[in-house]
Amino acid sequence: MGTDDVRLVLDFLNTVDYEDHVDHLDTDAEWRAWLAERRLAVSDRAHARHVRDAMRAAMGDQGGQATFSVPVEVTLQAGIPTLTGQNAVSNVLAAATRLALQGDWERVKICPAHDCRWAFYDQSRNRSRTWCSMRVCGNREKARAWRERARST
Template identity: 30%
Template sequence: MTERSPAPGGLALVEALVNTLDIESGADTLDSPEGRARFGITGDDEAGQARALRESLRATLLAHAGHPPHREAPPLGELLAQAPLIVTVDPTDGSAALTPAEDRSLPARVAAAVAEALVAGTWTRLKACEAPDCHWAYYDRSPAGRGRWCSMQVCGARAKMRRYRAKGA
Protein backbone atom coordinates (compact mmCIF):
# COMPACT_ATOMS: atom_id res chain seq x y z
CA MET A 1 0.00 0.00 0.00
CA THR A 2 1.38 3.35 -0.98
CA GLU A 3 0.21 6.92 -1.15
CA ARG A 4 -1.49 7.81 -4.43
CA SER A 5 -3.69 10.70 -5.32
CA PRO A 6 -7.21 9.96 -4.11
CA ALA A 7 -9.93 8.64 -6.35
CA PRO A 8 -12.09 11.29 -8.03
CA GLY A 9 -15.33 12.62 -6.59
CA GLY A 10 -17.24 10.53 -4.10
CA LEU A 11 -15.03 7.53 -4.81
CA ALA A 12 -12.47 9.12 -2.46
CA LEU A 13 -14.84 8.23 0.42
CA VAL A 14 -15.11 4.62 -0.76
CA GLU A 15 -11.34 4.35 -1.21
CA ALA A 16 -10.69 5.84 2.24
CA LEU A 17 -13.18 3.48 3.91
CA VAL A 18 -11.69 0.37 2.29
CA ASN A 19 -8.21 1.52 3.28
CA THR A 20 -9.08 1.78 6.98
CA LEU A 21 -7.81 -1.79 7.38
CA ASP A 22 -4.15 -2.63 6.75
CA ILE A 23 -4.38 -6.36 6.05
CA GLU A 24 -0.64 -6.92 6.39
CA SER A 25 -0.35 -5.43 9.88
CA GLY A 26 -3.95 -5.90 11.02
CA ALA A 27 -4.22 -2.23 12.02
CA ASP A 28 -7.81 -1.00 11.76
CA THR A 29 -8.41 2.75 11.80
CA LEU A 30 -12.02 2.11 12.83
CA ASP A 31 -10.73 0.86 16.20
CA SER A 32 -9.91 4.42 17.28
CA PRO A 33 -12.40 7.19 18.12
CA GLU A 34 -10.54 9.52 15.71
CA GLY A 35 -10.79 6.99 12.89
CA ARG A 36 -14.49 6.52 13.51
CA ALA A 37 -15.12 10.25 13.68
CA ARG A 38 -13.54 10.66 10.24
CA PHE A 39 -16.49 8.72 8.81
CA GLY A 40 -19.16 10.07 11.16
CA ILE A 41 -19.37 6.79 13.10
CA THR A 42 -20.54 7.32 16.66
CA GLY A 43 -21.24 3.90 18.18
CA ASP A 44 -20.10 0.30 18.22
CA ASP A 45 -23.09 -0.81 16.14
CA GLU A 46 -22.24 1.73 13.45
CA ALA A 47 -18.59 0.62 13.54
CA GLY A 48 -19.66 -2.98 12.96
CA GLN A 49 -21.85 -1.92 10.05
CA ALA A 50 -18.97 0.14 8.64
CA ARG A 51 -16.65 -2.89 8.81
CA ALA A 52 -19.21 -5.06 6.99
CA LEU A 53 -19.62 -2.33 4.36
CA ARG A 54 -15.84 -2.00 4.04
CA GLU A 55 -15.36 -5.72 3.40
CA SER A 56 -18.26 -5.80 0.95
CA LEU A 57 -16.70 -2.88 -0.92
CA ARG A 58 -13.29 -4.62 -0.88
CA ALA A 59 -14.85 -7.76 -2.40
CA THR A 60 -16.42 -5.63 -5.14
CA LEU A 61 -13.15 -3.80 -5.83
CA LEU A 62 -11.34 -7.13 -6.10
CA ALA A 63 -13.97 -8.17 -8.66
CA HIS A 64 -13.29 -4.93 -10.59
CA ALA A 65 -9.68 -6.11 -10.87
CA GLY A 66 -10.74 -9.62 -11.89
CA HIS A 67 -9.93 -11.36 -8.60
CA PRO A 68 -12.03 -13.39 -6.15
CA PRO A 69 -12.71 -11.83 -2.74
CA HIS A 70 -10.26 -12.76 0.02
CA ARG A 71 -13.02 -13.62 2.50
CA GLU A 72 -16.79 -13.81 2.72
CA ALA A 73 -18.53 -10.46 2.64
CA PRO A 74 -22.19 -9.47 2.60
CA PRO A 75 -23.43 -8.53 -0.89
CA LEU A 76 -22.84 -4.84 -1.50
CA GLY A 77 -26.22 -4.38 -3.15
CA GLU A 78 -28.00 -5.57 -0.01
CA LEU A 79 -26.06 -3.18 2.22
CA LEU A 80 -26.64 -0.20 -0.06
CA ALA A 81 -30.34 -1.01 -0.57
CA GLN A 82 -30.84 0.09 3.02
CA ALA A 83 -29.61 3.58 2.10
CA PRO A 84 -32.32 5.30 0.04
CA LEU A 85 -31.31 8.04 -2.36
CA ILE A 86 -33.31 10.90 -3.82
CA VAL A 87 -32.86 12.93 -6.97
CA THR A 88 -32.08 16.58 -6.28
CA VAL A 89 -32.23 19.21 -9.00
CA ASP A 90 -30.39 22.53 -8.79
CA PRO A 91 -32.92 25.27 -9.66
CA THR A 92 -30.26 27.60 -11.07
CA ASP A 93 -28.70 25.33 -13.69
CA GLY A 94 -30.98 22.29 -13.77
CA SER A 95 -28.20 19.83 -12.87
CA ALA A 96 -29.32 16.71 -11.05
CA ALA A 97 -27.66 14.45 -8.52
CA LEU A 98 -28.49 11.50 -6.31
CA THR A 99 -28.15 12.36 -2.64
CA PRO A 100 -28.88 10.48 0.59
CA ALA A 101 -32.54 10.69 1.59
CA GLU A 102 -32.68 12.51 4.94
CA ASP A 103 -29.92 10.59 6.77
CA ARG A 104 -26.24 11.20 6.17
CA SER A 105 -25.19 7.77 7.38
CA LEU A 106 -22.06 6.18 5.98
CA PRO A 107 -24.02 3.63 3.88
CA ALA A 108 -26.11 6.46 2.40
CA ARG A 109 -23.01 8.50 1.52
CA VAL A 110 -21.36 5.43 -0.02
CA ALA A 111 -24.50 4.66 -2.05
CA ALA A 112 -24.51 8.24 -3.37
CA ALA A 113 -20.79 7.97 -4.23
CA VAL A 114 -21.33 4.69 -6.11
CA ALA A 115 -24.28 6.18 -8.02
CA GLU A 116 -22.19 9.25 -8.93
CA ALA A 117 -19.32 7.04 -10.12
CA LEU A 118 -21.67 4.87 -12.18
CA VAL A 119 -22.95 7.94 -14.00
CA ALA A 120 -19.41 9.28 -14.49
CA GLY A 121 -18.16 5.89 -15.72
CA THR A 122 -15.48 5.70 -13.02
CA TRP A 123 -16.90 3.01 -10.72
CA THR A 124 -15.01 0.06 -12.24
CA ARG A 125 -11.71 1.99 -12.15
CA LEU A 126 -11.73 1.75 -8.35
CA LYS A 127 -10.00 -1.55 -7.62
CA ALA A 128 -8.29 -3.51 -4.87
CA CYS A 129 -4.65 -4.57 -5.14
CA GLU A 130 -4.23 -8.17 -6.20
CA ALA A 131 -1.51 -8.85 -3.59
CA PRO A 132 -3.11 -11.17 -0.98
CA ASP A 133 -1.38 -9.40 1.90
CA CYS A 134 -2.48 -5.96 0.69
CA HIS A 135 -5.87 -5.59 -1.09
CA TRP A 136 -5.47 -1.81 -0.72
CA ALA A 137 -8.04 0.22 -2.68
CA TYR A 138 -6.68 2.37 -5.49
CA TYR A 139 -8.02 4.26 -8.47
CA ASP A 140 -6.67 2.76 -11.70
CA ARG A 141 -5.47 5.66 -13.83
CA SER A 142 -3.70 3.47 -16.38
CA PRO A 143 -4.79 4.22 -19.96
CA ALA A 144 -6.12 0.71 -20.58
CA GLY A 145 -7.62 0.32 -17.09
CA ARG A 146 -5.66 -2.88 -16.44
CA GLY A 147 -3.80 -1.94 -13.26
CA ARG A 148 -3.27 -4.86 -10.89
CA TRP A 149 -1.41 -3.45 -7.90
CA CYS A 150 -1.73 -0.43 -5.67
CA SER A 151 1.94 0.22 -6.32
CA MET A 152 4.20 -1.17 -9.02
CA GLN A 153 7.19 -0.29 -6.82
CA VAL A 154 5.98 -2.38 -3.85
CA CYS A 155 3.26 -4.95 -4.52
CA GLY A 156 3.96 -5.27 -8.24
CA ALA A 157 7.71 -5.67 -7.67
CA ARG A 158 7.10 -8.32 -4.99
CA ALA A 159 4.79 -10.29 -7.31
CA LYS A 160 7.25 -10.14 -10.19
CA MET A 161 10.11 -11.22 -7.91
CA ARG A 162 8.05 -14.18 -6.63
CA ARG A 163 7.34 -15.25 -10.22
CA TYR A 164 11.01 -14.89 -11.15
CA ARG A 165 12.12 -16.98 -8.16
CA ALA A 166 9.48 -19.63 -8.89
CA LYS A 167 10.82 -20.05 -12.44
CA GLY A 168 14.38 -20.52 -11.18
CA ALA A 169 13.44 -23.15 -8.58
Protein backbone atom coordinates in the same frame (compact mmCIF):
# COMPACT_ATOMS: atom_id res chain seq x y z
CA MET B 1 -13.95 11.39 -12.81
CA GLY B 2 -15.26 12.87 -9.58
CA THR B 3 -12.06 13.15 -7.55
CA ASP B 4 -13.99 13.78 -4.32
CA ASP B 5 -16.05 10.65 -4.97
CA VAL B 6 -12.94 8.58 -5.73
CA ARG B 7 -11.19 9.86 -2.60
CA LEU B 8 -14.18 9.13 -0.36
CA VAL B 9 -14.72 5.63 -1.74
CA LEU B 10 -11.01 4.75 -1.52
CA ASP B 11 -10.71 6.20 1.98
CA PHE B 12 -13.67 4.10 3.07
CA LEU B 13 -12.42 0.90 1.42
CA ASN B 14 -9.00 1.48 2.97
CA THR B 15 -10.30 1.80 6.52
CA VAL B 16 -8.69 -1.63 6.77
CA ASP B 17 -4.94 -1.86 6.21
CA TYR B 18 -3.74 -5.47 6.01
CA GLU B 19 -0.07 -4.53 5.81
CA ASP B 20 -0.08 -2.45 9.01
CA HIS B 21 -2.82 -4.54 10.70
CA VAL B 22 -5.05 -1.51 11.28
CA ASP B 23 -8.83 -1.40 10.98
CA HIS B 24 -10.51 1.93 11.67
CA LEU B 25 -13.75 0.06 12.23
CA ASP B 26 -12.43 -1.92 15.18
CA THR B 27 -13.45 0.65 17.79
CA ASP B 28 -16.04 3.38 18.05
CA ALA B 29 -13.30 5.92 18.82
CA GLU B 30 -11.35 5.09 15.64
CA TRP B 31 -14.52 5.16 13.55
CA ARG B 32 -15.61 8.52 15.02
CA ALA B 33 -12.14 9.96 14.35
CA TRP B 34 -12.30 8.75 10.74
CA LEU B 35 -15.73 10.35 10.36
CA ALA B 36 -14.61 13.62 11.96
CA GLU B 37 -11.59 13.92 9.63
CA ARG B 38 -13.96 13.78 6.66
CA ARG B 39 -16.79 15.78 8.27
CA LEU B 40 -19.26 12.96 7.75
CA ALA B 41 -22.40 12.25 9.75
CA VAL B 42 -22.22 9.36 12.18
CA SER B 43 -23.10 5.90 10.89
CA ASP B 44 -23.40 2.64 12.77
CA ARG B 45 -19.91 1.08 12.90
CA ALA B 46 -21.12 -2.52 12.47
CA HIS B 47 -23.17 -1.54 9.43
CA ALA B 48 -20.22 0.40 8.01
CA ARG B 49 -18.01 -2.68 8.36
CA HIS B 50 -20.66 -4.84 6.67
CA VAL B 51 -20.94 -2.40 3.76
CA ARG B 52 -17.16 -1.96 3.44
CA ASP B 53 -16.55 -5.70 3.41
CA ALA B 54 -19.34 -6.24 0.88
CA MET B 55 -17.92 -3.51 -1.40
CA ARG B 56 -14.43 -5.00 -1.16
CA ALA B 57 -15.82 -8.49 -1.86
CA ALA B 58 -17.66 -7.19 -4.91
CA MET B 59 -14.30 -5.95 -6.20
CA GLY B 60 -12.67 -9.34 -5.74
CA ASP B 61 -11.32 -9.04 -2.21
CA GLN B 62 -11.47 -11.95 0.22
CA GLY B 63 -14.88 -12.94 1.48
CA GLY B 64 -18.32 -13.31 0.02
CA GLN B 65 -20.87 -10.87 -1.26
CA ALA B 66 -23.65 -9.38 0.81
CA THR B 67 -26.72 -7.33 0.22
CA PHE B 68 -27.74 -4.24 2.13
CA SER B 69 -29.76 -1.09 1.73
CA VAL B 70 -29.15 2.45 2.88
CA PRO B 71 -31.22 5.61 2.61
CA VAL B 72 -30.18 8.08 -0.08
CA GLU B 73 -31.84 11.19 -1.42
CA VAL B 74 -32.17 12.59 -4.87
CA THR B 75 -32.45 16.36 -4.78
CA LEU B 76 -32.61 18.97 -7.48
CA GLN B 77 -29.67 21.35 -7.26
CA ALA B 78 -29.77 24.09 -9.89
CA GLY B 79 -32.26 21.92 -11.78
CA ILE B 80 -29.92 18.89 -11.83
CA PRO B 81 -30.81 15.67 -9.97
CA THR B 82 -28.16 14.97 -7.34
CA LEU B 83 -27.71 11.79 -5.34
CA THR B 84 -26.77 12.43 -1.70
CA GLY B 85 -26.53 10.39 1.46
CA GLN B 86 -27.85 11.01 4.95
CA ASN B 87 -24.86 9.60 6.85
CA ALA B 88 -21.30 8.43 6.19
CA VAL B 89 -22.18 5.03 4.72
CA SER B 90 -24.93 6.35 2.47
CA ASN B 91 -22.59 9.16 1.32
CA VAL B 92 -19.95 6.58 0.39
CA LEU B 93 -22.52 4.52 -1.50
CA ALA B 94 -23.85 7.63 -3.25
CA ALA B 95 -20.27 8.42 -4.33
CA ALA B 96 -19.78 4.82 -5.53
CA THR B 97 -23.05 5.03 -7.46
CA ARG B 98 -21.95 8.27 -9.13
CA LEU B 99 -18.68 6.57 -10.12
CA ALA B 100 -20.64 3.65 -11.57
CA LEU B 101 -22.91 5.97 -13.53
CA GLN B 102 -19.88 7.80 -14.93
CA GLY B 103 -18.27 4.49 -15.96
CA ASP B 104 -15.45 4.83 -13.41
CA TRP B 105 -16.44 2.16 -10.89
CA GLU B 106 -14.41 -0.56 -12.64
CA ARG B 107 -11.33 1.64 -12.16
CA VAL B 108 -11.59 1.15 -8.39
CA LYS B 109 -9.58 -2.01 -7.71
CA ILE B 110 -8.08 -4.04 -4.90
CA CYS B 111 -4.36 -4.84 -5.04
CA PRO B 112 -4.05 -8.64 -5.43
CA ALA B 113 -0.95 -8.87 -3.21
CA HIS B 114 -2.08 -11.01 -0.26
CA ASP B 115 -0.20 -8.84 2.24
CA CYS B 116 -1.48 -5.54 0.80
CA ARG B 117 -5.11 -5.65 -0.43
CA TRP B 118 -5.08 -1.81 -0.74
CA ALA B 119 -7.89 -0.20 -2.76
CA PHE B 120 -6.65 2.09 -5.53
CA TYR B 121 -7.94 3.95 -8.58
CA ASP B 122 -6.63 2.69 -11.93
CA GLN B 123 -5.80 5.74 -14.04
CA SER B 124 -4.23 3.78 -16.87
CA ARG B 125 -5.64 4.48 -20.31
CA ASN B 126 -6.72 0.90 -20.94
CA ARG B 127 -7.75 0.20 -17.32
CA SER B 128 -5.22 -2.63 -17.04
CA ARG B 129 -3.32 -1.65 -13.91
CA THR B 130 -3.11 -4.57 -11.49
CA TRP B 131 -1.00 -3.46 -8.53
CA CYS B 132 -1.52 -0.54 -6.19
CA SER B 133 2.16 0.28 -6.78
CA MET B 134 4.42 -1.29 -9.37
CA ARG B 135 7.46 -0.23 -7.32
CA VAL B 136 6.29 -2.07 -4.22
CA CYS B 137 3.63 -4.74 -4.70
CA GLY B 138 4.12 -5.34 -8.40
CA ASN B 139 7.88 -5.62 -8.07
CA ARG B 140 7.62 -7.87 -5.01
CA GLU B 141 5.13 -10.23 -6.74
CA LYS B 142 7.12 -10.36 -9.99
CA ALA B 143 10.32 -11.11 -8.04
CA ARG B 144 8.50 -13.84 -6.10
CA ALA B 145 7.21 -15.39 -9.34
CA TRP B 146 10.71 -15.25 -10.88
CA ARG B 147 12.22 -16.98 -7.83
CA GLU B 148 9.60 -19.74 -8.05
CA ARG B 149 10.28 -20.24 -11.77
CA ALA B 150 14.05 -20.26 -11.16
CA ARG B 151 13.67 -22.77 -8.33
CA SER B 152 11.66 -25.17 -10.50
CA THR B 153 14.26 -25.26 -13.30
